[in-house]
Amino acid sequence: MNSRRGSYKDRAAREIRDERPAATVTPIMRKLIADSSAMLERGPADAKSRASAARAYAIDHLDELHSIIEDNFARRDIGYHVATTPADAVRIIRELLGGARRVAKSKTMVGEEVGLTHALREAGIDVLETDIGEYIVDIEGRGPSHITAPALHLNRTRIQEMLQRTGANLPDDDPVRLSRYVRDVVGAFFQDCDAAITGTNVAIASSGRLTIVENEGNVSLGVSHPKLHIAITGYEKIVADEAAALSVLEVLAPSATAQPLTSFTHFLAGPLPGQERHVVFVDNGRSRIARDERYRDVLKCIRCGACMNSCPVYRVAGGLSYGSPYMGPIGAVLSPLLWPGERYADLPQASSLCGRCTEVCPVGIPLHRMLLDLRADAVASGDAGSRREKAGWLAWAEAFRGATRARAVTALGRIALRGTARIIRPHGDGADPRMLPEPGAPHDPSLLATATEPRPVETFIPIAELWPDDPIALFRRRAAALGVTVVDSLEQRPDDRLLTATAAIASTGSVLLTGEHAARRPLLAAARVVVNVDPATIVRFPSHLEAYLGEGDALILTGASRTADIEKQIVKGIHGAEEMVVVLQKNA
Amino acid sequence: MASVALFDPCYMAALNPGDADNARRILEALGDEVTLIDGRCCGQPAFNSGYRGEARTVGRELLRAAQPHATIVVPSGSCGSMIAHFLPTLFAGERRLGAQSIANRFVSFASYVLHHPNSGNLGLKLAGVVAYHDACHGRRELALTADILALLGRVEGLEVRRLAFEEECCGFGGTFSVKLPEISVAMMTAKLNDVAATGAKVLVSGDFSCLAHLDAGARGVGLKLESWTLPELLVRALS
Numbered sequence: 085m086n087s088r089r090g091s092y093k094d095r096a097a098r099e100i101r102d103e104r105p106a107a108t109v110t111p112i113m114r115k116l117i118a119d120s121s122a123m124l125e126r127g128p129a130d131a132k133s134r135a136s137a138a139r140a141y142a143i144d145h146l147d148e149l150h151s152i153i154e155d156n157f158a159r160r161d162i163g164y165h166v167a168t169t170p171a172d173a174v175r176i177i178r179e180l181l182g183g184a185r186r187v188a189k190s191k192t193m194v195g196e197e198v199g200l201t202h203a204l205r206e207a208g209i210d211v212l213e214t215d216i217g218e219y220i221v222d223i224e225g226r227g228p229s230h231i232t233a234p235a236l237h238l239n240r241t242r243i244q245e246m247l248q249r250t251g252a253n254l255p256d257d258d259p260v261r262l263s264r265y266v267r268d269v270v271g272a273f274f275q276d277c278d279a280a281i282t283g284t285n286v287a288i289a290s291s292g293r294l295t296i297v298e299n300e301g302n303v304s305l306g307v308s309h310p311k312l313h314i315a316i317t318g319y320e321k322i323v324a325d326e327a328a329a330l331s332v333l334e335v336l337a338p339s340a341t342a343q344p345l346t347s348f349t350h351f352l353a354g355p356l357p358g359q360e361r362h363v364v365f366v367d368n369g370r371s372r373i374a375r376d377e378r379y380r381d382v383l384k385c386i387r388c389g390a391c392m393n394s395c396p397v398y399r400v401a402g403g404l405s406y407g408s409p410y411m412g413p414i415g416a417v418l419s420p421l422l423w424p425g426e427r428y429a430d431l432p433q434a435s436s437l438c439g440r441c442t443e444v445c446p447v448g449i450p451l452h453r454m455l456l457d458l459r460a461d462a463v464a465s466g467d468a469g470s471r472r473e474k475a476g477w478l479a480w481a482e483a484f485r486g487a488t489r490a491r492a493v494t495a496l497g498r499i500a501l502r503g504t505a506r507i508i509r510p511h512g513d514g515a516d517p518r519m520l521p522e523p524g525a526p527h528d529p530s531l532l533a534t535a536t537e538p539r540p541v542e543t544f545i546p547i548a549e550l551w552p553d554d555p556i557a558l559f560r561r562r563a564a565a566l567g568v569t570v571v572d573s574l575e576q577r578p579d580d581r582l583l584t585a586t587a588a589i590a591s592t593g594s595v596l597l598t599g600e601h602a603a604r605r606p607l608l609a610a611a612r613v614v615v616n617v618d619p620a621t622i623v624r625f626p627s628h629l630e631a632y633l634g635e636g637d638a639l640i641l642t643g644a645s646r647t648a649d650i651e652k653q654i655v656k657g658i659h660g661a662e663e664m665v666v667v668l669q670k671n672a
Numbered sequence: 673m674a675s676v677a678l679f680d681p682c683y684m685a686a687l688n689p690g691d692a693d694n695a696r697r698i699l700e701a702l703g704d705e706v707t708l709i710d711g712r713c714c715g716q717p718a719f720n721s722g723y724r725g726e727a728r729t730v731g732r733e734l735l736r737a738a739q740p741h742a743t744i745v746v747p748s749g750s751c752g753s754m755i756a757h758f759l760p761t762l763f764a765g766e767r768r769l770g771a772q773s774i775a776n777r778f779v780s781f782a783s784y785v786l787h788h789p790n791s792g793n794l795g796l797k798l799a800g801v802v803a804y805h806d807a808c809h810g811r812r813e814l815a816l817t818a819d820i821l822a823l824l825g826r827v828e829g830l831e832v833r834r835l836a837f838e839e840e841c842c843g844f845g846g847t848f849s850v851k852l853p854e855i856s857v858a859m860m861t862a863k864l865n866d867v868a869a870t871g872a873k874v875l876v877s878g879d880f881s882c883l884a885h886l887d888a889g890a891r892g893v894g895l896k897l898e899s900w901t902l903p904e905l906l907v908r909a910l911s
Contacts, residue, residue, distance in 0.1 A: 092852075093851065093852055096852060096854060096855055097854045100854045100855070100858060101854075106858055106862075110862070114837065396840055396841045396843070396859050396862075397852075397855055397859075400855050400858040400859055401854075401855050433848070433851055433852065434852070434855075435845070435848070436808075436841045436843060436844065436845025436848045436849075436856070436859070437720060437808075437845055437846075437848070438808035438812070438840075438841035438845070439808055439809075439812040439813065440808070440812070440839065440840075440841070442812070443812055456719070456720065456722075456758070459720070459721065459722030460722040460723075460724050461722075462722060463721075463722035463723055463724075464722075468722065469721075469722065469723075473721075474723075477718050477721065477723040477726045478726060480717070480718065480726065480730075481718065481723075481725075481726035481727075481729040481730050484682070484711075484712070484713045484729075484730040484733060485729060485730070485733065486711075486733070487710070487711030487712060487733070487737070488711065489711075490682065490711040490712065490713070490733075491685075491710065491711040494682055494685045494686045494711070495686075497686045498685075498686050498687070498689060501686070501687070515853075515854070515857075516853050516854075516857055516892075517857065517889060517892035517893045518857065518860070518885075518888040518889050518892045519888050519891045519892045520888065521687050521884045521887065521888050523686060523687050523688065523689055524688065524689050524690055527898050527900060527904070528898065529800075529908055531800075531873040531874050531896075531898055532798065532799065532800025532801060532802065532873070532874055533799065533800050533801075534873050535800070535801035535831075535833075535870075535871045535872045535873055536871035537871050538833060538869060538870050538871045539868075539869040539870075539871065540869075541836040541866070541869045543836045543837070
């Protein structure tokens with residue numbers, strides 16, 4: 085569990101002093117943000133506005149969409165459940181689990197929100213975190229520091245030490261080795277487990293399908309191996325139809341990880357024969373937030389993490405400083421809304437109000453403006469602001485009530501600062517290098533002529549790549565960029581898994597598998613995956629895929645399974661084949 | 673000859689007392705008649721801290737002083753942002769509309785000078801190198817970056833060096849710099865490294881609040897760097 089003791093200020097100061105998160109996080113995020121904006125720029129020009137509109141519609145029609153999805157779930161034999169509180173969510177899931185003793189859990193932020201893993205373990209259930217990053221932070225015991233990269237705050241050496249503590253025998257800290265070690269532990273657990281719990285990115289009302297995105301393949305295992313699959317998600321994580329879901333997908337992975345799409349994009353229909361599937365929607369205050377005009381837009385969030393990736397405060401103080409399952413700007417807005425009162429009332433202070441979060445948000449949430457409103461709310465409710473601070477602002481307002489008085493106060497301030505600037509520093513502990521400003525200190529124009537040569541700085545400007553108009557040429561290039569081999573004919577191997585794609589996406593290099601071709605078990609077991617793609621079925625962008633999605637189970641594959649949970653270094657071939665070949669040929 | 677008001681923001685009057693005169697000189701060089709509005713504050717410090725009643729009390733004084741003027745030039749990006757986007761929201765109904773109509777008459781110094789009909793006659797000339805800090809409020813709330821760079825581009829002989837991570841905040845954020853000093857200092861240090869990498873010894877920005885903060889840091893760590901506002905730079909380029 086996260087440490088929630090003390091104030092945000094204390095936690096942040098402790099993290100900066102003891103962990104220095106910026107050293108690890110800043111270079112990673114600078115590169116990620118540059119790559120991410122390049123990826124978005126090459127997508128459809130209206131991607132952000134469509135995603136934003138799809139989410140806005142959903143928030144405006146929450147209850148209506150839920151009544152539609154409840155019917156469609158019934159038709160597909162998917163259990164529909166709504167939990168009002170975190171305790172309800174835990175109770176419902178425990179009932180659904182029945183006698184299940186071994187449970188494989190993949191990453192779910194709502195699971196963190198309701199304290200699911202902890203509660204199930206208390207009840208004697210053996211829960212394994214199957215996402216590599218979650219597995220690692222579970223050992224550490226401090227919770228995730230990022231919503232899409234839970235172990236971002238840990239470097240490879242720390243991770244190796246932690247895994248060794250659990251009995252792993254690891255000769256070095258190579259991320260490939262560490263990732264594969266966890267992969268094997270998780271793979272073995274799936275051979276003998278009773279149930280899987282996953283999150284859900286988008287529940288589609290009009291068809292009753294669940295969209296889940298993942299890179300490692302642990303969700304693929306979870307939805308196909310155990311007899312019971314339970315998805316837990318927020319009450320707001322619903323959209324009207326497939327077009328809306330595709331609009332969300334078009335911005336989700338580019339914003340989160342600068343990927344065109346994640347390796348696996350599931351469109352889950354009903355359960356497999358002999359399997360049970362349930363979805364638990366957690367409200368926990370979301371209906372209340374939806375009724376508040378000032379904050380309802382926060383429910384549009386698709387949990388991409390772009391706001392924290394771009395946030396200078398997050399980079400410096402790290403995700404654990406927030407003491408909440410939701411960190412960064414979205415965490416600073418969402419936490420005090422989900423848990424009103426004193427507990428998170430100071431999180432909205434964790435911002436310089438630079439507005440970068442609002443700028444990068446792919447669904448147009450005005451995060452920094454919400455932070456301003458939340459600050460005012462906390463003062464009004466008495467959850468934030470000392471008596472001294474209140475008195476200070478009152479006195480300040482009095483001073484500026486008339487210009488004469490204000491001029492006098494300003495002049496006094498100027499005189500007080502002169503002379504003291506050299507002696508007094510704002511914070512006496514020596515850690516703060518800043519000196520008080522010296523009003524009217526003279527400037528030296530000769531400095532204009534003393535500039536030195538600029539020092540080269542690594543700036544992570546992605547190479548501008550011109551995309552061909554021809555969808556087939558573009559598909560070849562994008563698939564190759566993912567490490568997929570694209571050929572016109574192929575000599576098959578006996579252990580190949582041979583599939584035929586329903587369609588493919590040029591801009592992302594993805595293939596769409598539907599029906600039995602989307603079956604996860606044989607796909608994950610294959611040594612090599614070979615997919616036939618008819619060039620006539622290649623569309624340009626994900627949003628053009630709607631007509632091919634059908635009614636049943638569907639899976640979009642975008643390169644081989646992978647992880648980047650250790651220092652954001654990509655390791656391919658986690659659960660499932662490392663090698664993927666696309667054969668471009670007309671369907672017979 | 674146009675008549676224009678010049679707002680001298682409270683913190684600039686306290687920390688950079690010569691700047692209003694610099695701005696006035698530029699406006700007069702453009703042929704304008706200048707009325708100074710001083711002893712007022714836009715209310716931003718209290719507003720950003722969540723004290724909206726106090727922000728309204730103070731901001732109302734500024735709006736009253738601005739009311740008679742058709743154009744009010746504001747030389748600080750963050751005050752400009754407060755006035756344009758937030759100050760009117762502190763009032764309700766008719767008063768809000770009134771506040772917004774006054775707020776709409778505030779123009780940022782760089783835009784005003786750049787788009788002034790006599791702008792071409794200033795004859796700006798200054799040899800040397802400056803680094804440019806793109807202040808967040810100017811960049812994101814007011815979209816001033818292009819205007820400021822265009823204005824600097826008019827100064828003959830001046831080389832303007834951009835920062836590698838121009839879009840990153842300097843860590844000031846008003847009371848943020850005092851309430852969360854450890855975070856603020858870490859952000860400031862990253863920004864100073866970025867500035868130092870340009871090799872320039874003079875830093876220019878459309879927002880004095882960032883400059884004051886970076887200046888406080890540069891002096892503290894012993895980095896040879898001066899921070900100049902746009903009016904100061906332009907006045908030196910006039911002669």
